[in-house]
Amino acid sequence: MSLTIKLTITPHIINLNLHPKHRTKIPAYSLGFRPKPIYHSNALIPILYNNKQPRMSQASVSGSVIKSSLIEPDGGVVVDVIVPESERGSKTLEAESLPKVRLARIDVEWVHVISEGWASPLKGFMRENEYLQSLHFNSLRMGNGTVVNMSLPIVLAIDDETKENIGSAKDVGLVGPAGDLLAILRSTEIYKHNKEERIARTWGTTAPGLPYVEEFITPAGNWLIGGDLEVLKPIKYNDGLDHYRLSPQQLRKEFDRRQADAVFAFQLRNPVHNGHALLMNDTRRRLLEMGYKNPILLLHPLGGFTKADDVPLAVRMEQHSKVLEDGVLDPETTIVAIFPSPMHYAGPTEVQWHAKARINAGANFYIVGRDPAGMGHPTEKRDLYDPDHGKKVLSMAPGLEKLNILPFRVAAYDTVAKKMAFFDPSRSKDFLFISGTKMRTYARTGENPPDGFMCPGGWEVLVKYYERLQAEEATPAAVSA
Amino acid sequence: MSLTIKLTITPHIINLNLHPKHRTKIPAYSLGFRPKPIYHSNALIPILYNNKQPRMSQASVSGSVIKSSLIEPDGGVVVDVIVPESERGSKTLEAESLPKVRLARIDVEWVHVISEGWASPLKGFMRENEYLQSLHFNSLRMGNGTVVNMSLPIVLAIDDETKENIGSAKDVGLVGPAGDLLAILRSTEIYKHNKEERIARTWGTTAPGLPYVEEFITPAGNWLIGGDLEVLKPIKYNDGLDHYRLSPQQLRKEFDRRQADAVFAFQLRNPVHNGHALLMNDTRRRLLEMGYKNPILLLHPLGGFTKADDVPLAVRMEQHSKVLEDGVLDPETTIVAIFPSPMHYAGPTEVQWHAKARINAGANFYIVGRDPAGMGHPTEKRDLYDPDHGKKVLSMAPGLEKLNILPFRVAAYDTVAKKMAFFDPSRSKDFLFISGTKMRTYARTGENPPDGFMCPGGWEVLVKYYERLQAEEATPAAVSA
Numbered sequence: 001m002s003l004t005i006k007l008t009i010t011p012h013i014i015n016l017n018l019h020p021k022h023r024t025k026i027p028a029y030s031l032g033f034r035p036k037p038i039y040h041s042n043a044l045i046p047i048l049y050n051n052k053q054p055r056m057s058q059a060s061v062s063g064s065v066i067k068s069s070l071i072e073p074d075g076g077v078v079v080d081v082i083v084p085e086s087e088r089g090s091k092t093l094e095a096e097s098l099p100k101v102r103l104a105r106i107d108v109e110w111v112h113v114i115s116e117g118w119a120s121p122l123k124g125f126m127r128e129n130e131y132l133q134s135l136h137f138n139s140l141r142m143g144n145g146t147v148v149n150m151s152l153p154i155v156l157a158i159d160d161e162t163k164e165n166i167g168s169a170k171d172v173g174l175v176g177p178a179g180d181l182l183a184i185l186r187s188t189e190i191y192k193h194n195k196e197e198r199i200a201r202t203w204g205t206t207a208p209g210l211p212y213v214e215e216f217i218t219p220a221g222n223w224l225i226g227g228d229l230e231v232l233k234p235i236k237y238n239d240g241l242d243h244y245r246l247s248p249q250q251l252r253k254e255f256d257r258r259q260a261d262a263v264f265a266f267q268l269r270n271p272v273h274n275g276h277a278l279l280m281n282d283t284r285r286r287l288l289e290m291g292y293k294n295p296i297l298l299l300h301p302l303g304g305f306t307k308a309d310d311v312p313l314a315v316r317m318e319q320h321s322k323v324l325e326d327g328v329l330d331p332e333t334t335i336v337a338i339f340p341s342p343m344h345y346a347g348p349t350e351v352q353w354h355a356k357a358r359i360n361a362g363a364n365f366y367i368v369g370r371d372p373a374g375m376g377h378p379t380e381k382r383d384l385y386d387p388d389h390g391k392k393v394l395s396m397a398p399g400l401e402k403l404n405i406l407p408f409r410v411a412a413y414d415t416v417a418k419k420m421a422f423f424d425p426s427r428s429k430d431f432l433f434i435s436g437t438k439m440r441t442y443a444r445t446g447e448n449p450p451d452g453f454m455c456p457g458g459w460e461v462l463v464k465y466y467e468r469l470q471a472e473e474a475t476p477a478a479v480s481a
Numbered sequence: 482m483s484l485t486i487k488l489t490i491t492p493h494i495i496n497l498n499l500h501p502k503h504r505t506k507i508p509a510y511s512l513g514f515r516p517k518p519i520y521h522s523n524a525l526i527p528i529l530y531n532n533k534q535p536r537m538s539q540a541s542v543s544g545s546v547i548k549s550s551l552i553e554p555d556g557g558v559v560v561d562v563i564v565p566e567s568e569r570g571s572k573t574l575e576a577e578s579l580p581k582v583r584l585a586r587i588d589v590e591w592v593h594v595i596s597e598g599w600a601s602p603l604k605g606f607m608r609e610n611e612y613l614q615s616l617h618f619n620s621l622r623m624g625n626g627t628v629v630n631m632s633l634p635i636v637l638a639i640d641d642e643t644k645e646n647i648g649s650a651k652d653v654g655l656v657g658p659a660g661d662l663l664a665i666l667r668s669t670e671i672y673k674h675n676k677e678e679r680i681a682r683t684w685g686t687t688a689p690g691l692p693y694v695e696e697f698i699t700p701a702g703n704w705l706i707g708g709d710l711e712v713l714k715p716i717k718y719n720d721g722l723d724h725y726r727l728s729p730q731q732l733r734k735e736f737d738r739r740q741a742d743a744v745f746a747f748q749l750r751n752p753v754h755n756g757h758a759l760l761m762n763d764t765r766r767r768l769l770e771m772g773y774k775n776p777i778l779l780l781h782p783l784g785g786f787t788k789a790d791d792v793p794l795a796v797r798m799e800q801h802s803k804v805l806e807d808g809v810l811d812p813e814t815t816i817v818a819i820f821p822s823p824m825h826y827a828g829p830t831e832v833q834w835h836a837k838a839r840i841n842a843g844a845n846f847y848i849v850g851r852d853p854a855g856m857g858h859p860t861e862k863r864d865l866y867d868p869d870h871g872k873k874v875l876s877m878a879p880g881l882e883k884l885n886i887l888p889f890r891v892a893a894y895d896t897v898a899k900k901m902a903f904f905d906p907s908r909s910k911d912f913l914f915i916s917g918t919k920m921r922t923y924a925r926t927g928e929n930p931p932d933g934f935m936c937p938g939g940w941e942v943l944v945k946y947y948e949r950l951q952a953e954e955a956t957p958a959a960v961s962a
Contacts, residue, residue: 128873129873129877132829132873132874132877133877136632136829136830136874136877136878137618137619137620137877137878138617138618139618139879141877141879147879192867194685194867196685196686196688197685197686200681200682200684200685200686200687201681201682203681204675204677204678204681204682205677205678205681205687206681206686206687207677348613348617349617385678386673386675389613392609392610392613393613393617396610396613396614396617396618396622397617397618398620398622398628398879
């Protein structure tokens with residue numbers, strides 16, 4: 001399709017003179033003009049890095065049906081390494097004959113992530129070649145020279161005994177923690193697991209007390225085994241939440257079914273308060289202003305490992321349901337699904353993974369806030385990461401150029417308006433910051449947060465969870481002699 | 482120029498049917514075919530990542546004079562931020578009026594490096610935007626979307642008092658350790674110096690005892706100041722070695738003058754033994770076999786900070802001279818010059834810097850060996866880095882695609898042939914590995930290394946240095962009361 005459009009270009013805005021009905025201003029970035037990223041601390045101004053013409057204009061110009069996907073998955077196709085049902089029997093027989101690797105709980109989460117293509121184009125646990133690129137460059141160079149983002153090493157550790165047991169076998173069977181055969185790992189490569197270097201380069205610290213490190217790296221073996229996965233059947237948890245675990249392919253289909261012309265993803269591991277809701281609704285409003293007709297919110301809580309004091313997944317899912325029931329978010333334009341990845345709490349390194357995985361799930365906008373994937377420094381009284389580094393690193397990350405990054409300004413409780421509002425530095429004294437820790441303290445102590453902080457239905461879910469938790473903690477674990 | 486060449490392509494070799502005299506096989510990589518890197522541990526097989534047709538074929542086909550440079554500097558031009566003599570007076574006056582930053586010795590080395598364009602396209606100390614990209618991605622994305630390698634943060638630290646003193650001034654004067662005004666830093670940006678994160682991401686460890694860290698980062702201030710440099714006059718050391726300090730522009734001119742059609746750079750911080758010479762001569766032989774007519778060796782010892790037990794620069798330069806005098810290397814086809822950068826001892830991260838800087842100096846081939854820029858772990862009994870990671874990371878590094886990486890196999894002392902030879906694993910017992918540490922021990926104890934390890938003239942330089950050193954150490958520093 002060829003098309004002539006009259007453009008008036010100012011440094012940051014392009015007036016796109018289409019049909020009068022669609023005449024609109026769009027950020028210059030979105031037509032491929034890419035000035036240096038500018039960080040707006042005082043406004044939700046999207047920084048768009050889209051090299052393609054926005055779907056909005058295509059749709060409005062051509063009048064055609066919205067294309068099947070808004071953003072190409074990394075590597076061109078969503079990886080799917082789940083064995084077809086017809087081959088399950090023979091592959092299972094084969095797997096039984098192979099040397100075995102026993103998986104930890106965290107490994108199963110990664111098998112799940114890889115199997116559905118969240119980490120596309122990765123088809124299995126990283127070989128050394130991929131591991132080194134991930135560790136040093138946060139990205140992988142593909143055979144055709146293109147670069148995809150890959151900021152976290154997705155690796156499988158084995159101990160000396162397992163390595164010896166594998167010997168020179170090229171394929172191994174992967175066995176779940178309960179002893180069930182889950183997958184085959186093909187054309188494997190075993191290489192050294194230098195834990196210190198992995199931790200230093202991933203977290204930017206080697207201080208003791210990093211949750212993922214303490215739980216899963218320190219106790220892990222001194223070798224890594226990479227290879228291509230064949231997963232014998234879809235990973236299920238049977239926790240009553242599997243229906244929330246939509247795969248990237250299922251999400252892409254759902255976005256198409258709803259004829260979304262923009263999908264904006266919101267990653268979270270905490271209950272949704274009205275500040276979150278404010279910015280999600282505000283993002284939608286701005287996308288509509290930009291000319292999108294049907295922006296869909298992907299509310300995408302992380303479902304894998306989280307640290308002990310985070311609110312458990314089941315409670316969060318119940319809370320999110322209430323938020324939609326109470327009308328704080330619009331169910332018509334929202335999809336709630338679980339992102340199966342575990343948390344690293346690796347700040348600017350991890351936020352790239354969070355964004356990249358959502359590209360594969362079909363989201364073309366990604367919302368990023370203050371200190372994404374951050375936590376307190378484990379041994380010092382400060383944030384582990386500079387709270388602004390996450391969005392800066394994200395906007396500069398190799399392989400994420402096709403994703404529109406939406407930094408937002410901080411929302412806080414406005415004690416004058418008695419509601420969550422965007423923080424206004426000119427009257428900073430009026431604002432109350434309620435961190436995740438503080439919110440959990442409110443709920444735990446039974447104290448009510450300020451009116452308008454969270455919808456009552458959602459709050460009740462949290463209060464009840466902490467009541468149960470305290471009751472459990474008060475109960476002796478066992479009757480001692 | 483248009484030209485038809487008959488090609489026979491096999492996976493790794495292309496037969497290029499030129500004039501019968503020039504008919505040759507060249508690696509497929511060098512015509513832009515880029516399969517996965519293959520690491521040959523047993524042979525010096527160049528892995529070529531040149532996207533352009535090799536100069537060899539251009540020259541032999543067209544018969545024209547060799548073009549002025551073999552490889553484009555990063556960003557297209559070699560940065561030169563030394564103030565022209567005509568402006569020196571006025572700029573010095575201006576600098577005197579500005580708030581001052583007092584430089585440490587290491588900062589002056591970096592001013593030198595930046596001023597001559599080794600770090601092109603970097604025009605000054607990094608602002609946060611560049612610092613974060615360097616730390617997380619080992620590369621910088623340019624305005625036009627291209628990527629250049631930049632693996633080490635090149636930053637200037639200041640303390641709280643200096644920051645306060647600068648206040649809101651945008652330009653500052655940089656003052657050398659002796660109090661002399663060296664440069665202006667323009668349009669500055671001050672941001673936090675998170676030392677722990679910088680160290681962890683650069684070295685992959687935070688263990689105490691890293692030489693660069695202990696000397697220059699731990700004592701440094703908690704802020705970094707970035708900006709564009711204007712250097713008032715060329716940095717000189719007046720140590721009798723300044724004539725060896727050729728800038729990238731001077732080197733490029735010299736390669737042109739010599740009509741080099743390939744320049745292969747050899748980075749070192751140790752005396753040259755016959756194993757080094759073997760592989761440099763072998764590389765030349767192979768380049769000639771590949772069809773190059775006049776390959777020039779850039780023997781490029783590092784001249785900035787090195788750790789205390791490394792052999793000092795002046796001694797190394799004298800030793801290198803002897804190696805050329807003794808005919809171990811051919812002076813006709815060798816250029817000896819000093820690379821003014823300090824050492825980080827940061828292994829796979831630093832070797833990228835070593836290679837990238839040589840692109841800017843006009844070298845299109847880079848030789849990489851075992852454990853480049855490596856050292857022992859400061860607190861554990863092992864190498865800090867996997868000895869193979871350097872060449873692997875180098876071959877995958879963003880922004881280095883245009884450089885031909887030449888990994889080489891290890892040379893060792895062949896006790897049967899009584900000379901340095903490429904290590905043959907099939908008769909490993911015949912070989913004696915003589916590390917830098919072992920070589921220094923020989924020289925220090927006055928013991929002779931095996932015959933054929935180093936040319937006698939070169940060895941004598943080392944022995945005399947250690948004799949002087951021991952005499953000095955035996956002399957009381959001062960007569961105490």
